[in-house]
Amino acid sequence: MAELSTNVRYIKGIGETRAKALEKLGITTLRDLISYFPRTYEDRTLTRPIRDLTEGENVCVRAMIAADPTAHRIPGGRPIVRTRAVDETGTLDVVFFNQEYRKNSLHRGEIYIFYGKVEGQRRHQMVNPLLEPEGRQHLTGRIMPIYSLTAGISQLMLTQAVRQGLDACRELLPDVLPDEVRREHRLCYINYAYENVHFPDSPEALTQARRRLAFEELFLLTCGLRLLRSRREDVFGPVCRKVSMDLFYNALPFTLTDAQRRAVEDTIGDMTAGRPMNRLCQGDVGSGKTMVAAACIWFAAQSGWQSALMAPTEILARQHFETLSPLMARLGLTCALLTGSTRSKERRETLAGLAGGTIDLCIGTHALLTGDVQYGRLGLVVTDEQHRFGVNQRAALSQKAEAPHMLVLSATPIPRTLALVIYGDLDVSVIDQLPPGRQKVDTFALGESYRPRVNAFLRKQVQEGHQVFIVCPLVGDGDTLPDERKAVTAYAKKLQEETFPDLRVSVLHGKMKPKEKEKVMETFAAGESDILVSTTVVEVGVDVPNATCMVVENAERFGLSQLHQLRGRVGRGQAKSYCILLSEHPSEETRRRLKVMTRTNNGFEISQEDLHLRGPGDFFGQRQHGLPTLKIADLACDMQLLEEAQSAARALLCRDEDLSRPEHRPLLERVRELFHDTADSMN
Numbered sequence: 287m288a289e290l291s292t293n294v295r296y297i298k299g300i301g302e303t304r305a306k307a308l309e310k311l312g313i314t315t316l317r318d319l320i321s322y323f324p325r326t327y328e329d330r331t332l333t334r335p336i337r338d339l340t341e342g343e344n345v346c347v348r349a350m351i352a353a354d355p356t357a358h359r360i361p362g363g364r365p366i367v368r369t370r371a372v373d374e375t376g377t378l379d380v381v382f383f384n385q386e387y388r389k390n391s392l393h394r395g396e397i398y399i400f401y402g403k404v405e406g407q408r409r410h411q412m413v414n415p416l417l418e419p420e421g422r423q424h425l426t427g428r429i430m431p432i433y434s435l436t437a438g439i440s441q442l443m444l445t446q447a448v449r450q451g452l453d454a455c456r457e458l459l460p461d462v463l464p465d466e467v468r469r470e471h472r473l474c475y476i477n478y479a480y481e482n483v484h485f486p487d488s489p490e491a492l493t494q495a496r497r498r499l500a501f502e503e504l505f506l507l508t509c510g511l512r513l514l515r516s517r518r519e520d521v522f523g524p525v526c527r528k529v530s531m532d533l534f535y536n537a538l539p540f541t542l543t544d545a546q547r548r549a550v551e552d553t554i555g556d557m558t559a560g561r562p563m564n565r566l567c568q569g570d571v572g573s574g575k576t577m578v579a580a581a582c583i584w585f586a587a588q589s590g591w592q593s594a595l596m597a598p599t600e601i602l603a604r605q606h607f608e609t610l611s612p613l614m615a616r617l618g619l620t621c622a623l624l625t626g627s628t629r630s631k632e633r634r635e636t637l638a639g640l641a642g643g644t645i646d647l648c649i650g651t652h653a654l655l656t657g658d659v660q661y662g663r664l665g666l667v668v669t670d671e672q673h674r675f676g677v678n679q680r681a682a683l684s685q686k687a688e689a690p691h692m693l694v695l696s697a698t699p700i701p702r703t704l705a706l707v708i709y710g711d712l713d714v715s716v717i718d719q720l721p722p723g724r725q726k727v728d729t730f731a732l733g734e735s736y737r738p739r740v741n742a743f744l745r746k747q748v749q750e751g752h753q754v755f756i757v758c759p760l761v762g763d764g765d766t767l768p769d770e771r772k773a774v775t776a777y778a779k780k781l782q783e784e785t786f787p788d789l790r791v792s793v794l795h796g797k798m799k800p801k802e803k804e805k806v807m808e809t810f811a812a813g814e815s816d817i818l819v820s821t822t823v824v825e826v827g828v829d830v831p832n833a834t835c836m837v838v839e840n841a842e843r844f845g846l847s848q849l850h851q852l853r854g855r856v857g858r859g860q861a862k863s864y865c866i867l868l869s870e871h872p873s874e875e876t877r878r879r880l881k882v883m884t885r886t887n888n889g890f891e892i893s894q895e896d897l898h899l900r901g902p903g904d905f906f907g908q909r910q911h912g913l914p915t916l917k918i919a920d921l922a923c924d925m926q927l928l929e930e931a932q933s934a935a936r937a938l939l940c941r942d943e944d945l946s947r948p949e950h951r952p953l954l955e956r957v958r959e960l961f962h963d964t965a966d967s968m969n
C-alpha cells in the first residue's frame with residue numbers, strides 16, 4: 287500500500303523511466319506528485335461553432351468527418367493525412383503529420399470533439415488536433431490542467447501521472463486542518479481539493495479547491511512560525527536596565543526623526559522585557575537605520591552587554607565602522623572592526639578584547655561568525671541588510687551567546703503582509719519617514735537612442751564637480767554567465783578609451799579581493815575618480831554624497847526593488863541627483879516596470895508593484911530563508927486569505943498552544959515536516 291512518501295516509481299502506471307523524468311521537475315514522492323499544481327487551466331468544456339473561430343486561438347469544436355481521409359507524403363518523406371470536418375456553421379480542414387494511422391481510423395459520418403489551435407483566416411484549419419469521439423471524452427469536455435514541463439515530459443504524460451497519483455492516494459490524505467477551522471472558514475475537504483485543483487469539475491470547484499489548498503499552506507506556515515517563536519519566548523534574554531536615552535540623543539549631530547524614535551522605543555521595549563528581542567527594522571534607503579542600531583548598541587552597553595554588528599560586505603562593514611566608532615568613542619564605548627582581511631596581530635588583539643569584554647562593539651562581515659570568535663558578554667546582534675543573510679546565518683551568530691537580542695536592519699521595503707510571512711518570526715518596526723531635507727532623485731527610463739545625450743549629461747555632471755555610478759548587470763549568452771571580471775573591465779576600458787578619455791574611470795566588481803575593492807571605493811569616495819563602473823556590488827549601503835548620477839545599463843534585468851536600492855546610492859548629498867535607467871529594446875512590459883521607477887521614489891510602493899509584477903520569489907530566494915516554499919498560495923493576490931489563515935492559526939494556538947491535543951496530531955506532524963530544516967537551525 288502506497289504512502290505519501292512513497293517514491294513515484296512504485297505508483298501503478300508510472301514506472302522507472304517516467305519517474306526519472308519526473309525527478310527533473312522535483313517530483314520524487316507521491317506527495318510531490320499530487321502537489322505539483324497546474325500552471326494554468328484550459329477550459330475545454332465548451333465547443334465553438336466553426337464560423338466563429340478566429341486564427342490563433344485554442345478551441346474545442348464538435349464536428350462530423352465529412353470526407354474520407356486522404357494520405358500522401360510530402361517532400362522529405364513525412365506522411366500527411368488530410369480530411370474535412372463540418373458542423374452546422376462551416377467547414378474545418380484537419381491535417382495530421384506523422385500520424386498515418388488516422389487514414390484508417392477516421393470515418394466519414396463520425397462525430398468528434400477536436401481540440402487544437404485554429405489556423406488560417408478565412409478557411410479554418412487545425413494541424414494535429416487532439417480528437418476524441420463524442421461521449422468518450424477524457425481530455426476534452428472538461429477543464430484541463432496545464433503543467434509546467436521540462437524536456438522528456440509531455441503534458442499528456444504528466445496529466446496521466448497525476449491522475450495515477452491521485453487515484454493511488456485517495457484514502458491516504460490526512461486532513462490536517464482541524465474540522466472547526468475547515469467549517470468556520472468554509473473550506474472544502476482535502477480529497478475534493480486535490481481532485482479539483484488538478485481536474486476541476488467546474489470553475490467554481492476549482493476556486494474552492496485552490497482556496498482550500500492556499501489557505502492550508504498559509505495556515506501551516508503561520509502555525510510553524512508561531513511555534514518557532516513561542517519556543518524562543520521561553521528563553522531568557524540578556525537583561526537590560528531601563529535608562530534614559532538623552533545622553534545618546536545629545537551626542538548625535540542631528541535630531542532623530544519621529545519614525546526613528548519609534549523604532550528605538552520598540553527595541554528598548556523588547557530589550558527590557560526579559561525575553562530576547564527578535565526585531566526587524568525596515569526602512570527605505572537613507573531612512574537612517576544605522577542610528578537605530580547605534581541607539582540599541584548604546585542602550586545594551588549601559589547594562590554591560592557587548593554588541594556585534596554584521597554587514598554583508600567588507601566595504602559596508604568598514605563604512606559602518608567609520609561612522610560608528612567616532613560616535614561610540616564620544617559616548618565612551620570601544621569599537622573594533624573584524625573582517626576577513628584584518629591582519630592577524632590586530633585580529634588577535636580584537637579577539638582578546640572581545641573575550642575579555644573590553645570591546646563594546648564589534649563590526650564585521652561573516653568573519654564575526656567563525657569559530658574562534660568568542661564574546662565575553664554578547665548581548666545584542668545587529669544584522670544589516672537582512673536579505674543577504676539567511677535564517678541559518680542569523681542562527682549561527684546567535685549561537686555565540688545564550689540568546690542575544692537580535693535586531694535585523696532591512697532596506698528592502700516589503701509589503702507588510704509579505705513581511706509577516708517571510709519574517710514571521712520577527713517583530714517589525716517600520717521607519718516610514720526620511721530625515722528632513724532629502725530630495726527626490728529624478729529618474730528617467732531611456733532607450734539606446736538616448737546614449738549620446740546621456741553621455742553628454744554625465745560629462746556635464748562631472749565638469750560640475752560631481753561623480754557618477756554606472757552599474758552593469760552580467761549579461762551572458764543563454765545560461766552561461768560571462769566572466770564577471772572580464773565583462774565589466776572590458777566595458778570600463780571601452781568607456782575610458784572611447785567615450786570619456788578625459789575623465790577618470792574606475793572599476794569595481796565582485797571578483798576583486800576585498801582589499802582591492804576597498805581601495806577602489808576609497809579612491810572614489812575621496813573624489814579621485816569621476817566614474818565608477820561596477821556590477822551590483824555597490825547596491826548595498828555605500829555612501830558617497832558627491833555622487834549625483836546613477837546609470838543602470840540593461841535596467842530590464844533588475845527587479846524594481848533592486849533598482850530602487852541602486853538609486854539609493856545617489857541623492858545623499860546637497861546636489862540634485864539623477865537616476866538613468868537604460869534598456870536596449872524595452873518591451874511593453876519593461877517599459878511599464880521602469881515607468882514605476884520614474885513615477886515614485888517610495889520604496890514601499892515600488893515593492894508592492896514588484897510583488898504584483900514578478901511575484902514574491904524575486905524578493906529573496908525563499909529557500910535562503912529556510913522557510914517552506916509556497917506552492918499554491920500567491921502572496922500578490924492572496925493577501926486577504928493570508929490574513930484569514932493567520933487569524934485562524936492564532937485562534938487555534940490560543941486554544942492549544944503547542945498543538946499537543948490528539949486531534950491536532952496530523953497538523954503538528956505536517957508542520958514539523960515542513961519546518962524540518964528551519965527548526966534545526968533555530969533551536
Ligand code: ADP
Pocket residue numbers: 540541542543546569570571572573574575576577697721722
Ligand atoms: P540607511 O537606512 O539606508 O542605512 P543610514 O543609516 O546610512 O541609512 O543613514 C543615511 C544618512 O542619513 C546618513 O548619512 C546618516 O548620518 C543620515 N541620518 C540618519 N538619521 C538622520 C536624521 N535623523 N537627520 C539627519 N540625517 C540623518
Ligand code: MG
Pocket residue numbers: 575576670827
Ligand atoms: Mg544602511
